[in-house]
Amino acid sequence: MISRAKVGALQLDVDEIRRAYSSLLPVVRAERGQTALVDVKLPPEPWSPVEVAAVCLSAALEGRGRVRRPRDLEKAYESEFNRLIRQLEAFSILRRKLGVKLAPVEVIQADIMELDMEGEFDALLTSPPYIMTVDYVNEHRPSIVKLKLADSSQLESIEAKTIGLPSRVSAVELPESLLSYVKEAPSDVRRVVAAYASDVYRAFKRIRKTLKPGAKIAVAVGKNHRFSGKLVPTTAIVKKALEEAGYRITEVLEIKCPGLSAFKRGDWIECIILGERI
Numbered sequence: 001m002i003s004r005a006k007v008g009a010l011q012l013d014v015d016e017i018r019r020a021y022s023s024l025l026p027v028v029r030a031e032r033g034q035t036a037l038v039d040v041k042l043p044p045e046p047w048s049p050v051e052v053a054a055v056c057l058s059a060a061l062e063g064r065g066r067v068r069r070p071r072d073l074e075k076a077y078e079s080e081f082n083r084l085i086r087q088l089e090a091f092s093i094l095r096r097k098l099g100v101k102l103a104p105v106e107v108i109q110a111d112i113m114e115l116d117m118e119g120e121f122d123a124l125l126t127s128p129p130y131i132m133t134v135d136y137v138n139e140h141r142p143s144i145v146k147l148k149l150a151d152s153s154q155l156e157s158i159e160a161k162t163i164g165l166p167s168r169v170s171a172v173e174l175p176e177s178l179l180s181y182v183k184e185a186p187s188d189v190r191r192v193v194a195a196y197a198s199d200v201y202r203a204f205k206r207i208r209k210t211l212k213p214g215a216k217i218a219v220a221v222g223k224n225h226r227f228s229g230k231l232v233p234t235t236a237i238v239k240k241a242l243e244e245a246g247y248r249i250t251e252v253l254e255i256k257c258p259g260l261s262a263f264k265r266g267d268w269i270e271c272i273i274l275g276e277r278i
């Protein structure tokens with residue numbers, strides 16, 4: 001099943017991984033008849049083969065409801081496994097090349113609009129939500145609940161706070177330059193574009209207060225999104241929101257991501273907006 005898996009980066013034994021996968025299958029259980037989960041908690045790295053298999057199996061089972069037969073599960077598992085290994089390999093190459101050492105991190109779980117943070121940060125590295133493309137709360141519901149980041153009863157209120165949700169649109173006055181993107185948007189998604197533009201603008205203004213002058217920023221976002229046959233220029237909107245919120249943009253990198261089928265037809269282009277806080 002995972003004979004094609006690349007296991008170099010983790011120095012894992014393919015047979016061991018295969019045995020771990022089989023040992024996990026009995027603990028897979030169905031939830032709500034749709035989603036199935038592995039009942040395993042993730043400890044800190046380094047992970048054992050069983051833990052690696054658990055992560056991949058969880059991801060495979062979460063995989064947008066396509067898992068119907070055992071064969072589908074095996075295929076989804078293999079692809080999740082290879083994806084994890086590719087990511088770890090890319091990360092280890094970067095670490096070697098750049099001499100990056102991992103520092104301790106503190107993860108704060110909060111709505112960016114409510115987060116009352118103090119500090120003088122050197123950099124901002126972020127990626128705002130993909131406008132109307134990914135349902136972050138529901139797609140990640142199994143992981144969120146299983147990793148105890150929130151319980152099921154909290155998910156609705158977390159979802160209501162998602163950036164770009166039209167119901168969240170506030171009375172924030174948008175700068176004229178951003179308003180023009182709203183006016184040009186297809187009429188059926190104008191409210192969504194308005195919510196998105198106003199949320200990212202407000203979020204970046206808020207974040208700016210915690211950054212040192214000259215702090216470097218990198219913001220990843222899809223180049224365009226297509227609605228009703230018309231393009232919404234997401235990167236241009238986010239770039240403008242950043243400029244209006246007090247950042248200087250120095251470069252926009254475009255990265256072609258062929259075959260990212262989650263994002264519909266054609267090659268997906270991901271942009272990285274680079275700049276600094278003024």
Ligand SMILES: C[S@@+](CC[C@H](N)C(=O)[O-])C[C@H]1O[C@@H](n2cnc3c(N)ncnc32)[C@H](O)[C@@H]1O
Nearest residue numbers: 110111112113126127128129130136161162163
């Ligand atoms: C494109 S993803 C980026 C995730 C992660 N930074 C990464 O690069 O893998 C956008 C993330 O923004 C989160 N998000 C949406 N609205 C938010 C809000 N109001 N406050 C904080 N995070 C929010 C979503 O849950 C989602 O995880």
